[in-house]
Amino acid sequence: MRTKDEEKERLILESALSIIAKTGLAGLRMSDLAKEAKLATGTVYIYFKDKDQLVRKLYLYLMRTTTSDLSSGIQPDDSIKSKIKKISHNYLLDSILKPQKSIFFEQYFRSPFFHETESVLNEEDQILQPIYQLVLEGQRQDIIKKVNPDLIVTIVCGMLESVAKTAVYTDKIVSDSEWELIFGIVWDAIKS
């Protein structure tokens, strides 16, 4: 007998993501999705109960792949500043390289698919946890402004996201020298 292809689930999710990034959730049609994935509409329903479940699964799928490696490349004995620099760089690159993901989350949280019962903030907290810890440590060492660490994290992420958004929109990469400039601004903002 034929066997269910595990890859096909991913394929469908990625196709959905691609359509949603282009047209928003309002533009997601099961038939278009099937076409994008080069499957018959019916096939989609073998892997997902219905549209609702598909979108929710996509949310979980992206959540899982996000929590990954903001901290990659950071050495335990780096200085706080260079740790923050690296983590900020990772955050920026992540936002630039996977713009579809940010678009999806933006859409999902304002959609009929999202119910308050789901704990967004907790999940988000989870992702930002490593940044938060670094800020705390920096404050302990008197290097970072002694204001509400949540505010610091919020502001830094806001800066980086807006830079990423512009970079994606104008289709430009961020060169090393530009990154130096940008991090200079970020650091001046938060250093004590």
Add this chain to the structure above:
Amino acid sequence: MRTKDEEKERLILESALSIIAKTGLAGLRMSDLAKEAKLATGTVYIYFKDKDQLVRKLYLYLMRTTTSDLSSGIQPDDSIKSKIKKISHNYLLDSILKPQKSIFFEQYFRSPFFHETESVLNEEDQILQPIYQLVLEGQRQDIIKKVNPDLIVTIVCGMLESVAKTAVYTDKIVSDSEWELIFGIVWDAIKS
């Protein structure tokens, strides 16, 4: 004879905005919209040709009301720093007080209703023009970092928007003392 109520057009647009802010464009239903506006569904079609036109008109309507008064309260002989402080405060308050507007734009630009032909960036440029001018003037006076002024504007707006988003989400107002803290961070980021 009965006369067409000019206010009713606004009422319908505001109702649509309110629903879209809650459920995203994917959740906008003409029947719900009519209910929200306390009208019969048919009535909506007296004022708007179809759903498509309604959403586009809402876009234009919000565009018009946005371009308003970021510069309010600014005196010609204020210092550059205090001008930037005031304009940043206006921007923050605008984002906090009219969160529905930001949500709508977020949704619209990723929807089937939006076609590339519409010049988004131009419009956005228009709105940010006063901020841009202040940054230029600050750079001339050697007060602001001499980097690409677009980058400065992008970063400042990013910071303020993320603060606004958090404020709206957690339903907290930004007190005067918090604003002093926040602007301190903004200013440190961009001052030379």
Add this chain to the structure above:
DNA sequence: TTTTGAAATGAATAAATATTCATTTAACTT
């Protein structure tokens, strides 16, 4: 090689939603 059972298909059907229109209501005119 044949049998078997689940995967895949896509046209047919169901469900959701947009739009129309015959009818009613309200305001203005004569």
Add this chain to the structure above:
DNA sequence: AAGTTAAATGAATATTTATTCATTTCAAAA
């Protein structure tokens, strides 16, 4: 006060889109 006209209504209809299912295809087991 009666007549007139456009706005308002909302049930009926049209359209779009989700979902099903009878049929076919494929790959593994016998």
